[in-house]
Amino acid sequence: MIQLFRLSKSFGACVALKDVNLTLNTGEFIFLTGPSGAGKTTLLRLIFGSEKPTSGGILIHGINLSRISRSNLDLLRRKIGFVFQDFKLLPGKTVFENVALALEVCGERPGVIRKKTHQTLRSLGLADKESMFPLELSGGEQQRVAIARAIVKDPLILLADEPTGNLDWDLTLEIMHVLRKIQAKGTTVIIATHNRELLEEMGHRRIRLDRGAVLDDP
Amino acid sequence: MKIYLIVYLFRQAMAGLRANRMVQLIGIGTMTVSLLIFGFFLLLFVNLNTWVRGWGDSLFASVYIRSDAGEPVKQQVEGFIASFEGAECVRTVSSEEAMQILRRALGDQKEILDDLPDPNPLPTALDVIFKATEVDGDDLLEFKRGVEAVPGVDEVVLSEDWRGRAHALLDVLRIGGTVLGGLLAVGVLFIVVNTIKLTIYSRREEIEISKLVGATDWFVKTPFLLEGLVQGVLSGAASLGILYLSYLLLSAREIRWMDIPVLEVVFVPPHLLLALFAGSMLLGVFGSLIAVSRFFDV
Numbered sequence: 342m343i344q345l346f347r348l349s350k351s352f353g354a355c356v357a358l359k360d361v362n363l364t365l366n367t368g369e370f371i372f373l374t375g376p377s378g379a380g381k382t383t384l385l386r387l388i389f390g391s392e393k394p395t396s397g398g399i400l401i402h403g404i405n406l407s408r409i410s411r412s413n414l415d416l417l418r419r420k421i422g423f424v425f426q427d428f429k430l431l432p433g434k435t436v437f438e439n440v441a442l443a444l445e446v447c448g449e450r451p452g453v454i455r456k457k458t459h460q461t462l463r464s465l466g467l468a469d470k471e472s473m474f475p476l477e478l479s480g481g482e483q484q485r486v487a488i489a490r491a492i493v494k495d496p497l498i499l500l501a502d503e504p505t506g507n508l509d510w511d512l513t514l515e516i517m518h519v520l521r522k523i524q525a526k527g528t529t530v531i532i533a534t535h536n537r538e539l540l541e542e543m544g545h546r547r548i549r550l551d552r553g554a555v556l557d558d559p
Numbered sequence: 560m561k562i563y564l565i566v567y568l569f570r571q572a573m574a575g576l577r578a579n580r581m582v583q584l585i586g587i588g589t590m591t592v593s594l595l596i597f598g599f600f601l602l603l604f605v606n607l608n609t610w611v612r613g614w615g616d617s618l619f620a621s622v623y624i625r626s627d628a629g630e631p632v633k634q635q636v637e638g639f640i641a642s643f644e645g646a647e648c649v650r651t652v653s654s655e656e657a658m659q660i661l662r663r664a665l666g667d668q669k670e671i672l673d674d675l676p677d678p679n680p681l682p683t684a685l686d687v688i689f690k691a692t693e694v695d696g697d698d699l700l701e702f703k704r705g706v707e708a709v710p711g712v713d714e715v716v717l718s719e720d721w722r723g724r725a726h727a728l729l730d731v732l733r734i735g736g737t738v739l740g741g742l743l744a745v746g747v748l749f750i751v752v753n754t755i756k757l758t759i760y761s762r763r764e765e766i767e768i769s770k771l772v773g774a775t776d777w778f779v780k781t782p783f784l785l786e787g788l789v790q791g792v793l794s795g796a797a798s799l800g801i802l803y804l805s806y807l808l809l810s811a812r813e814i815r816w817m818d819i820p821v822l823e824v825v826f827v828p829p830h831l832l833l834a835l836f837a838g839s840m841l842l843g844v845f846g847s848l849i850a851v852s853r854f855f856d857v
Contacts, residue, residue: 391771412775419773429768446774448564490772 342367343388343498343529348397350383350553357383358553361397365531367497370524372540373533375550381533382426384550385500388531389423390414401498419447422491424501428483430475430490436462437471440489447494461493464519480507488516492523499523501532505539513539568778572785579758583790586754590794591801593743593750594839598802600739601827601835604732609825611725618689618699619718623682626654628711633683635709640687643702645694650686657681682713744842751790751846755783759850780851784844791843795836802827 343365350358358380365371373381386392387399390406399406404417422443430439437458444454462468465485475483484507491499499520505513517539524530534540540547549557576583622640624632633651640648652660658679662669689699703715759766766779803826810824827835 415770415773415775417773418771421773423771425771429771431765431768433765442769443772445567446769446772446778448561448778451563451567494773 342400342402344400345384345388346398346400348384348387348399349395350380350387350392351395356553358387358394361553361555363548363555365529367402367529368524368527370521370530370543370545371532372543372545372547373531373550374535374540374547375556376535378552379550380553381550382502383553385423385502385531385533388498389421389500390417419494420497422494422496422499424484424487424491424499424504426502426506428475428487430483430486432474432476435472435474436467436478436486439475439486440493443490443494457493458489461489464522465489466515481509481512484508485512485516488519492519495523495526496528499528499530501530503534503536504532505534505536510538514542517543568781569785571782572789575758575762575782575786576789579761582754582757583786586750587790587794587797589750590747590790590839590842591797593747594794594798594835595801597740597743598798598827598835599805600732600736601831602802602806604729604736605827605831606825607725607729607732611729618694620687620689620699620702621716622685622687622706623713623715624685625711625713626679626682628683632709632711633685636685636706636712639706639709640685643705645690645698646687646702647689648685648687652684652686654679654681654683657684744838747839747842748846748849751787751843752850754790755787755847755850758786759783783851784847787843787845787847787850788840789843790847791840794843795839798839799832799836 343363345361345363345365348358348361348363349356361380361384373384375381383392387394387406388401390409394407401417404413406414409417431442434442440462441454441458444457449457459468459471462471465488467482467485467489470478470482470486475486478486484504488501488504491501501520504520505516508516513536520530520532547557548555622636624636637648640646658672658681661681662672665672687702689702694702699717703717706712706715769779806824806826810826
């Protein structure tokens with residue numbers, strides 16, 4: 342379970358989030374929605390621990406992120422997958438190496454890394470792209486590689502920042518299908534998106550943010 | 560730590576070395592030169608130490624007779640030496656021979672000797688050795704007093720005096736070596752720190768992403784420490800190899816100083832070589848540690 346208590350974040354004079362109180366249950370599929378600048382990405386980054394809140398607190402499975410040590414944060418991140426809006430793929434590494442990196446840093450055995458990486462890439466339709474480099478792929482394919490890297494380690498929480506932004510509708514639904522399968526295994530999936538079509542299609546919990554505040558959480 | 564993880568980290572280090580070949584080569588080259596300078600200093604110190612210790616086993620004296628003293632004085636001194644129990648004159652260098660030796664030693668600058676006043680001011684030298692079993696310190700002093708009493712004798716220098724001077728020189732070298740070694744160590748550290756920093760900069764994107772997917776600090780730092788270790792090993796091995804080749808070249812020919820053959824050249828003993836090599840590795844690792852510690856805050 343993820344609990345946010347009176348969470349606020351400012352960047353200088355700019356308020357990105359103010360007084361956010363939320364409870365996100367384990368295994369839930371949640372959309373964070375709202376216009377650009379609403380605070381969706383900031384909220385994801387705070388849950389990921391790459392930003393520190395200005396005030397308030399975050400509990401992830403009972404762990405207080407404000408009090409976590411640097412090394413424990415590294416270990417916690419192994420349980421959290423993040424699909425970045427700009428993908429953050431390494432151009433000098435192949436698709437396979439990019440995805441395998443998430444398992445390598447966890448100290449997995451080479452055999453396990455090979456097997457899980459192949460499986461994940463296959464599930465995302467990237468089996469024939471394994472030895473290609475990111476810059477040789479289309480935007481949509483790069484996005485799928487970023488998703489593969491986030492889900493290959495079977496995370497407890499999956500955070501995705503506009504994961505279908507570069508995909509056509511068919512592929513978007515395909516990716517959503519994959520993410521649902523991840524959720525079915527017990528992973529909490531939190532997706533930031535402003536794709537209204539997608540929100541209409543999927544019937545999950547929607548948290549609407551506007552100017553850093555929760556506007557709507559049915 | 561698990562073996563496959565060690566293999567993985569080592570492979571990462573090798574990839575880093577390959578990816579920044581030129582930077583690494585410059586770093587290793589500069590480290591090798593610095594270690595080599597210290598190695599040569601060590602070689603000089605070890606040899607001087609060996610020679611001085613060698614002198615400690617033998618007792619000798621050098622008698623200098625003024626150039627204007629003439630042959631009778633020289634004969635009188637030779638007579639005194641012959642009569643002194645345990646003493647033997649092993650070599651006589653006349654003032655003319657001394658001048659020729661000096662001319663050869665000065666090479667292209669020998670013209671400066673043309674301005675010397677006539678007659679030749681260089682003294683005649685007689686080298687005397689003593690049988691250590693028959694002569695002690697008091698006998699040497701008695702010998703010195705006896706020879707100096709002969710009119711025309713300029714100076715008598717005993718091996719004890721030489722040893723004292725050599726020990727003073729060794730002390731200077733020891734202090735100089737410590738200072739030089741310290742300065743070179745700081746220099747080598749600076750080189751390693753900057754080489755590793757450049758490598759880190761070139762791979763900062765990879766570091767950032769590794770951290771974002773859950774790599775611990777040590778997981779990211781270790782390949783850089785291994786790179787520093789490899790730098791230390793390679794430059795240590797290269798400098799020791801060059802030092803040994805230089806020793807072989809030096810020992811293959813007779814070394815003369817002022818046209819006088821000096822003692823045999825010895826190589827640096829194994830424990831000092833090992834210390835130099837270990838020092839090189841330590842500097843490599845320590846330099847990397849400084850570089851990564853100052854850089855990491857992903």
